[in-house]
Structure formats: C-alpha cells, structure tokens
Amino acid sequence: MSVLTFGQAINAGLRKAMDQDPKVVLMGEDIGKLGGVFRITDGLQKDFGAHRVIDTPLAEAGILGTAVGLAYRGYRPVVEIQFDGFVYPAFDQIVCQVAKLHYRTRGAVSMPLTIRVPFGGGIGSPEHHSESPEAYFTHTSGLRVISVSNPQDAYTMIQQAIASNDPVVFFEPKRRYHTKGEVDEEAELSTALPMGRARVAVEGTDATLVTYGPLVPTALDAATAALDDGVSLEVIDLRSLSPLDYEPLVASVRKTGRLVIAHEAAQSGGLGAEIAAGITERCFEYLEAPPIRVTGFDIPYPPSKLETHHLPDLDRILDGVDHVLGRPYAFRAQEAGA
Amino acid sequence: MDIELLSLITEEGRRVPNEILDPWVTDVDTGQLADLYQDMVVIRRIDAEATALQRQGELALWPPLLGQEAAQIGSGRALRADDFVFSSYREHGVAYCRGVGLDDLVRVWRGNTFSGWNPFAVNMAVPQVIIGAQTLHATGYALGIQHDGADAAAIAYFGDGATSQGDVNEAMVFAASFQAPVIFFCQNNHWAISEPVGLQAHAPLAGRAAGFGIPALRVDGNDVLAVLAATRIALDRARAGGGPSYIEAVTYRMGPHTTADDPTRYRDANELEDWAAKDPIDRVAALLESEGMLTPELQAEVAAAADAAAQGLRAGCLGLHDPVPMDVFTHVYAAPHSELDRQRASYEGYLASFEAVGSEGNS
Ligand SMILES: Cc1ncc(C[n+]2csc(CCOP(=O)(O)OP(=O)(O)O)c2C)c(N)n1
Ligand SMILES: [Mg+2]
Numbered sequence: 249m250s251v252l253t254f255g256q257a258i259n260a261g262l263r264k265a266m267d268q269d270p271k272v273v274l275m276g277e278d279i280g281k282l283g284g285v286f287r288i289t290d291g292l293q294k295d296f297g298a299h300r301v302i303d304t305p306l307a308e309a310g311i312l313g314t315a316v317g318l319a320y321r322g323y324r325p326v327v328e329i330q331f332d333g334f335v336y337p338a339f340d341q342i343v344c345q346v347a348k349l350h351y352r353t354r355g356a357v358s359m360p361l362t363i364r365v366p367f368g369g370g371i372g373s374p375e376h377h378s379e380s381p382e383a384y385f386t387h388t389s390g391l392r393v394i395s396v397s398n399p400q401d402a403y404t405m406i407q408q409a410i411a412s413n414d415p416v417v418f419f420e421p422k423r424r425y426h427t428k429g430e431v432d433e434e435a436e437l438s439t440a441l442p443m444g445r446a447r448v449a450v451e452g453t454d455a456t457l458v459t460y461g462p463l464v465p466t467a468l469d470a471a472t473a474a475l476d477d478g479v480s481l482e483v484i485d486l487r488s489l490s491p492l493d494y495e496p497l498v499a500s501v502r503k504t505g506r507l508v509i510a511h512e513a514a515q516s517g518g519l520g521a522e523i524a525a526g527i528t529e530r531c532f533e534y535l536e537a538p539p540i541r542v543t544g545f546d547i548p549y550p551p552s553k554l555e556t557h558h559l560p561d562l563d564r565i566l567d568g569v570d571h572v573l574g575r576p577y578a579f580r581a582q583e584a585g586a
Numbered sequence: 587m588d589i590e591l592l593s594l595i596t597e598e599g600r601r602v603p604n605e606i607l608d609p610w611v612t613d614v615d616t617g618q619l620a621d622l623y624q625d626m627v628v629i630r631r632i633d634a635e636a637t638a639l640q641r642q643g644e645l646a647l648w649p650p651l652l653g654q655e656a657a658q659i660g661s662g663r664a665l666r667a668d669d670f671v672f673s674s675y676r677e678h679g680v681a682y683c684r685g686v687g688l689d690d691l692v693r694v695w696r697g698n699t700f701s702g703w704n705p706f707a708v709n710m711a712v713p714q715v716i717i718g719a720q721t722l723h724a725t726g727y728a729l730g731i732q733h734d735g736a737d738a739a740a741i742a743y744f745g746d747g748a749t750s751q752g753d754v755n756e757a758m759v760f761a762a763s764f765q766a767p768v769i770f771f772c773q774n775n776h777w778a779i780s781e782p783v784g785l786q787a788h789a790p791l792a793g794r795a796a797g798f799g800i801p802a803l804r805v806d807g808n809d810v811l812a813v814l815a816a817t818r819i820a821l822d823r824a825r826a827g828g829g830p831s832y833i834e835a836v837t838y839r840m841g842p843h844t845t846a847d848d849p850t851r852y853r854d855a856n857e858l859e860d861w862a863a864k865d866p867i868d869r870v871a872a873l874l875e876s877e878g879m880l881t882p883e884l885q886a887e888v889a890a891a892a893d894a895a896a897q898g899l900r901a902g903c904l905g906l907h908d909p910v911p912m913d914v915f916t917h918v919y920a921a922p923h924s925e926l927d928r929q930r931a932s933y934e935g936y937l938a939s940f941e942a943v944g945s946e947g948n949s
Contacts, residue, residue: 281852282780305750305786306717306778333716337752372646374675375700376715516925545929550914552646552697557911557933567936578939581932 249432255425257399258288258364260433261406262326266296269324272410274301275311276328276364285330286366286425308334312341315361316349324360326410331422332367333376339384346415347390361415362406367395368462368512369559370423372552379549380513385417386490386522393490394443395419397464399429401487408443416443419489421462446493448500452482455506455572458497458523460486463510463560470565481569489519497523498530505536506572510560515543540581542568589790591836593806594815597864599872606803607815610822614811616879622663622810623870624888626655629679630867631892635899636678636692640845644903646697649676653808653840656866657773659683660813661835664821665741670727671710672720673743676773680743684708688895689902698909718744718751721770725757728768728824739824741769741817747778749794750786758798758830765829769820770800772832773807775839780852795832807835808866838864911937 252260266272274289274296280303283290293301304311308329315325329335335342342363349357369378385393392414396402402420409416441447449464450471459467464485471481482500486492501507507527509520520541527539542560550558564579571577594607614622633651640648651658658679665671665683673680678691685708693702694713701712714720724742731738748754749772761768774791776783787794795802801823805816813835820831838861842849874880915930 277778278780280780283851285779285846303781303785306747306781307750307752309752310750337716372697374647374694374697374715515929545914545933546926547914547918551694551699551909554909554911554914557914564936579932579936581928 249430251428252399252403252431253425254399254402254420254427254429255286255288257403257429257431258406258420259290259292260431261403262289262292263295264433265326265407265410266292266300269410271322272300272324272326273318274326274328275304275315276302277304277306277311277330279303279328284328286422288364288420288425289328308338309341312338312346312363316341316345316359319359319361320357324362324410326362326364329363329365331373331377332365332379332381335363335365335381342385342391342415342417343388347388350414351390358413359415360410360413362409362412363415363417364406365417365419366422366425367419368421368423369549369555370462372555374552375549378555380511380544382417382419382489383513383518386519390415391490392416392444392488393419394487395421395461395489396487397421397424397461397485399427399431403431403433404435404437404440405443405487407437408440411437412443419461423462424465427465444488444491444493446484446486446488446496448482448496449485450481450483452480452504454480454504455508455569456482456484456497456500456504457508457510457565457569458484458486459510460489462512463565466560466562466565467510469562470569473562473566474569479569479573492523492526494526494530497527501527501531502534505534507535507539508542508565508568508572509539510542510565510568512544512559514546515541516546518543537572537574540568540571542579589792589802589804591804591806592812592816593809594811595809595869595873597869599869599876601873604812606819607805607812610815610818611811614814616874616877619811619870620874620879620884622659622814623867623874624891625659625663625679625683626810626867626870627888628892628895629659629682630655631896632682632688632691632899633678635896636695637841637845639692639900639903640695645692645695645845647844647846648695649844650841651676651678653838653861653866654773654775655679656810657807657813657835657837660810661741661771661817661833664814664817666738666821667709668736668738669709669821670724670738670740671743672724672727672740673710673713674717674720674745674748675713675715676745677713677743681708681710681713684710686710687902688899689906692899692903693906696903696906698906718748718753720744721748721754721757722760725761725766725768728761728766728830729764731767732764737825739767739769739821741771743771743773745778746772746774746776746783746786746791747781748772749791758795758800758832761830762799765827767824767827768830769817769824770795770830770832771817772834773837774834775837777839777843777849777853779843779847780849790834792832792834800830800832802832802834804834804836807837808864808869810866810870837866
C-alpha cells in the first residue's frame, strides 16, 4: 500500500497502463513538459517520450478527431481535456464519431479511447472551468461514463477505462485532486471490482444517499453527521454513470425505503432524474417517500464568489435526508413557486 | 516561407523608415509618441498592481500582459469609438484604451461576475475564455456593420495558440467569403501556456492568411508605432469596403500564463533575457530621450499617472461589493422560466430558514 493523492494515483495508473501496452498514447494540451495544468501526467513525457505523451496543438476537435484516427490504426489514445468547459469544441467528434463508430461498422472498428475530463466546481476558477457536463455524455449511446471519487478507484479505474474496448469518458473531480488515500498498486485488475459497478461506501438502514465523484466525500461526512443525529445513512458511490449499476441501489432502497440523490450538475434532465425514474420503476412498492434530488441549480455555473450557493453542501444534503425521512426540512423543492 | 517583420522603432530605440508603414503615422509627432509611452507605462503598472492584488488574495487569478504593452496600446489607440473589439482574456491594455474603468478591469478576476463591463458602453465585448470563439463573433459583428452600410470595423484579438482552433479558421473563411470589415489581430507571444508557437505552426502565422485570401502584415509587436500603423492600414481597408485583414504582432509573454502558472517548468531563462532586450517601453523611452523629449517633467508626469492608476485599481478592487447569493438566479433568462423560478423560491426559503434559526437563537 502506498499513500497517494488522487492526482498521483491517476498518474500511477496511467504509467502502469503505458508500461503494459505500447499502444497506449496520451494526448492533450500542456501534458508534456508541464505535466498538465493539474500535473496529472507529470514526468510521463520524460519517461515515455514525446511520441507517446503528445502535446497537441490547441484544438480540442483536432485532438479527438486525430484520436479517432489513431484508434483506427490500433492505438489506445488517452486524451486529456484541460478543463470540463473545453470539451465542447470536441463534442461533435465525441458524439458523432467516437460514440458511433462501433455501431456504424457493425463492430469492425472499436474506439478504445479514454477521455479524461477534470470536472466540477469548488476551486474558485474563472468561467468555463467548473462545469458538470456528465449528462450530455450519459445521454449519448455508445459511451461509457465513469466518475471516480477516491485515489484507489482513480488508480484502478483509469486502467480499466484504458483496457475497455469501448470509449470511456472519465470524469475526475478536480477539487479532490489533492485528497490523499491508500492505494494498492499491486492490485490485479482482474480481481478488482469491475468499472461498471457501484459500491456501497457506507452501510446504513434509514435512508439511501447516492452520489458520485466530488460529492462522495461530502456524502460520507453527511453519513457521519446523520449518525450523531440518530440517523443511519447508506451511501452509494455510483462510480459508473453509464451504465448505472442498479443492483446495490435497488437492494439499498428495498431496505431503507428512502432515497436522496446528490450531484453538482444542474437538476433538469440530469442523472438524478434518471436514477429517480429507474428506482421508482424498480422499487415503487418499497418507497416510503418520493426520491429527492439535491443538486446544483438550473443555472450556468456562477462566478466563484457565489459558487457555494450553487454547489450542494453538507447542510443541503442533510436537509434532503430530513425531507425523505418526513422530518422538518427547509428546502421546499416541491411546494415552492408554480 | 519567410515573411518580413515590419518595424519603425528598433530595439535600441532608433526610428527607421519603412515604406509600407510610414505613410500611416506621419501625424504622430513626439508629443503623441510620449502619450503612447505613457499609456504603456500606465498599463504595465496596472498589470503589476493586479498581479500584486492576486498575490495578496484579493483576486482569484490574473493573466498578466507584461511584454505585450505595445501590441495592445498600438492597436487599441488606432481604433475609433464606433469600432467594436472582441478580445481574449489578456487584453487589459486594449480595454484600458476603450475606457474601461479600473475597477471594471478586475471585477471578473475577483470572482464577482462574468462581465466587468457592459459591452455596449465601451464597444468591447466581454473577454473570451474559450480559445478562439471571439473571432467568429467579430466576423459576425462585421457582417452586421456591412449590412448597415456603416464604416466601422470589428477587431478580434487572439493568441498564437488560438490559431489552431477550428473557430479561428472558420472565422477567416467567413470573413473572406463576405469581405467582412474585420481585423484578425494575432498577438504571437510565443507561448500557449507551456506550448511553444512552433507546435501550432511550422511557418510564420501571418502566412496563413494568404491561403484564405486575406491580406496580412507581420509587425514587430513590441514596436508601438509599427503596430499603430499596421492597425490603421487594416482599419482603412475595412472602412473602404476592402474586406478583412490579418495582423501578426510578434511579441513575447514575459510573465507566467496566469498567476497560477509556473513557466520555469517549461521555458528557458535565456529566452526571457533575449526578449527583455526588446522591451516595448524601453525602446520608446530611448527614442524620446534621443529626441530630447524624455524630460524630468515628462517622467514625473508619467510616473504620477502610473501611481494614480495603481492606486485607483487597488481602491476600486477593494471597494467592489460582493455579489448577493440570489444573484445566481438572475439573468439566466430574459423572460420568466417556471422551473428556475421554482428553484429560486425554494432556495430563498432555504436561506431564510437559517436566518429564522439564527434569530430564534438570539431571542
Ligand atoms: C477551448 C479552450 N481550450 C483550452 C483552454 C485552456 N487555455 C487557456 S489559455 C490557453 C493558451 C492560449 O494560448 P494563446 O492563444 O497563445 O493565448 P495567450 O494565452 O498566449 O495570450 C489554453 C490552452 C481554453 N481556455 N479554451
Ligand atoms: Mg500565446
């Protein structure tokens, strides 16, 4: 076991994948000498050479489009998008090409790309640097979508993503890059929990709290705080956003009868809606209360001085828990307004 | 491919003739040159003060313009009030020329808002963070000018890195197709964060324009007079219905990409030294000196203006009011939106519940 930051864990995972497969190449802006603006690729160009750790021209559509060509040629490109807000120029290549080529060619061409996207807010950044665009990608058939929440998963799942023959959009919660955790670097991929599976992070009996990525640590804090209040929360870390792993979710909701879903992304048309629908379909007769979503608002990500008024925090999550438990609560999502 | 680099003031501060540029600056006497000098000193001081404010925790981030004063002042001072600027995030010098207030320069970087000013008050759009996007906006604005039969121009500022983006290339196609009165003003400061310009282009950037059918000039971007002349040439062409122009201003980013960047990780100190010798302000000072214009009075006047700007910036920055929480919901839409209105009401009630708890505790 070693203690690594989230960022170091991804770096170590990338290094291992590159060691094991010469077809793995990294592409992105400033990922070479600089090691990326978050230093996730630190030292990799020095060790693997500029032909495998490629500083690209400043053009995201260009990066994704050429990655498609490399994949045609048998390579496994791992693309770094510098910040979430800069994935949009590449959106056309991702949606129309990366996601569809396997289907279009009846399986003849696979697109084993990994698209790494530092995402989410909370670091006081300027405009376009704090987006949560995951729902655009979960809505796109042909893509697998991952969001990791801790160094161990970051280390393991980046390797699983690279090994996947499907394209994977890999969302890294940038505000957690400096979080430290134990990482087993010897762990075998073959015995690790598969990439598509969710995990029960904390067991509990009174209500189920499901989230992913940056809000998982907040959810764990919420479970601790709730316990002080005599409430036993079960926290589920989704890990995979496409596909959603309903097995542990269904088991949990059948046990607790109450569900809170939290994410930073805006509410309307978001993953919370998908999960609420999926659980309502599967567990209708077990539910003691309607599922509640605690999310960012339906607004463009606000200026940094106001970001705490957009991001769901411990208090808002606990308020949602009170709501599903039928206790007094303050955020009256259903009753307010029209 | 070699494209001549045009200049009027050498690194040493000697005025040299240039047959392309000279006719466009015949009106610039030493008095006006002293004004340009003052503008550059003032904006450098503003830039340094903003960097200091960031270091002191008063700004979240600042992208310094250090080294690019001549490119920004020379072009900014060529513009007319009814021209319209679409810039990136680094054009504080251009914003200064447009009359943007000192506090407005830092509003965005303090994290208060996404727009430091009303674009229509100064005819300069909100600075663009998405690399290259503004070049299309400038082109579209220019098409509007053309439709209106006006003789104004639009100018897009962008970097060497931006030239790789599809948007910039598409903008040049549109501008050429419709002969739009737009100027593509590329500040080649040699770096896009850690990537040297050689990664974006194997030949001088000005050379690209020809492929789009757009006339181009490559000027010493650290020569304020040459930049002024080149921008005037392009503006005159635009006003006369001659269509788009491209200017590559060859300059250098003397500072970090932003205050969050550490350039020692990727670039040579030697390079910095070489470019320090080409400083845009020093050479004008030397020229004024040789003409007997750099008097103690002038120097005192310039220093006073710089001091006043720095103080104004600091006071303006510290005096900015924090935005109020419910601001997050305002201006998302122009008309009421039922879902957002519902969320706003919920959050208002939620915040009020804390106040209620607080006042109960007090009673
Ligand atoms: C679409 C997009 N991709 C990436 C970025 C991140 N980024 C910000 S500035 C920058 C470099 C820009 O270089 P250049 O165009 O030369 O302008 P300069 O910063 O030198 O003024 C990059 C990659 C961005 N803002 N937008
Ligand atoms: Mg540049």
